[in-house]
Amino acid sequence: MELLKDLEWRGIIYQQTDEEGLKELLEKESISVYCGVDPTADSMHIGHLLPFLTLRRFQMHGHRPIVLVGGATGLIGDPSGKKEERQLQTVETVQHNVSCIKKQLETIFNFEGENGAIMVNNYDWTSKIDIVTFLRDYGKHIGINYMLAKDTIASRLETGISFTEFTYTILQAMDFNYLYEHHNCKLQIGGSDQWGNITTGLELIRKMQPEGAKAYGLTIPLVTKADGTKFGxxxxxxxxxxxxxxxxxxxxxxxxxxxxxxxxxxxxxxxxxxxxxxxxxxxxxxxxxxxxxxxxxxxxxxxxxxxxxxxxxxxxxxxxxxxxGDVKNLTASEIMQGFKDVPSYEQKDENVSLVDLLVNAKISPSKRQAREDITNGAISINGEKVTDVGYVLSDADKIEGKFTLIRRGKKKYTLIKY
Missing domain, CATH: 1.10.240.10 (Tyrosyl-Transfer RNA Synthetase)
Known part of the structure; x- marks a missing residue:
């Protein structure tokens, strides 16, 4: 299926700056397309995925993806969707986050072949620009009234916005302009909250590149759940x-x-x-x-x-x-994954009676109840029922010598750690 038709069928397209122009461009040639993420943490979450998976769809249709990790913009903070200023992070923290996020993005894209993905960090070019160059060569092209009309900025005027975050949209526009100039990048895609930043980039390209330069923007809808709760x-x-x-x-x-x-x-x-x-x-x-x-x-x-x-x-x-309920064949690492959030108890003695363990780990409220639970077949050790009230745990009950999994009833698990 044609790329844009496939994106429309999937419900992925939210806004486009020039639908007909982009359609003609994609039919005519293979282009470079970029999507970015700011390294505000040392991992992405699934809320970041959709724009990058959409970028991957462009690659599968013969276009070159440019994956941008914002080592510079991450130092500033995007005001999009925020009611107050972000806490600034150190250069060292941001660069650590950049390296972590790059590894995650490498699993999504193919970096080989004619349209192999390119990964870039906007710190590499932004950090070389001094303040006078920023103001003269870039700030001069973006009017204050134009910026004030952006939803991300207008929504912050009552509560306040620093000059630092006010200029964020220009920094992201500089990225689009740089990638257009150095990588022939003609399309930026992003979440619906990035519309203002994308269109600022198009404005900067229009004013800084030769007459007739043409680039495009496409945004993706916010992912929602049918019950109204937040996705992810x-x-x-x-x-x-x-x-x-x-x-x-x-x-x-x-x-x-x-x-x-x-x-x-x-x-x-x-x-x-x-x-x-x-x-x-x-x-x-x-x-x-x-x-x-x-x-x-x-x-x-x-x-x-x-x-x-x-x-x-x-x-x-x-x-x-x-x-x-058959957990005896799980490894220790699999036990840790599957029972990460269940109650746990650290057992220090080498051998302990099952009755004492049930009481000490607060699995059963008393020894009398513990004996009843065992006799009634309500207690399982590593998935196997134990009905002997005199049972004493041994090394055979320890998974890789690290854990024993006790279940009372059908669903109440407790992880015993050694």
Missing amino acids: KTESGAVWLDPEKTSPYEFYQFWINTADADVVKYLKFFTFLSKEEIEALEQSVETEPHLRKAQKALAEEMTRLIHGEEALQQAIKISAALFS
């Missing part, structure tokens, strides 16, 4: 791409728990499955929702893309073990 958030916080912050199992679980009302939209937004494949999954949602085929496809595609095949298979293994 769980009870424990944001869903990060860094496996140390959000484990591959937790990442997989986020996607597989997608509501029926959202899953087809997310398949269109986030996966590279074809129209035919997605329509077949949509049919499954309507006729056999209990099978959750669409959710499984979404979770598998996303986990494979961000964390790789091995991590995906591990997430599937953990999920199956938790569903069945």
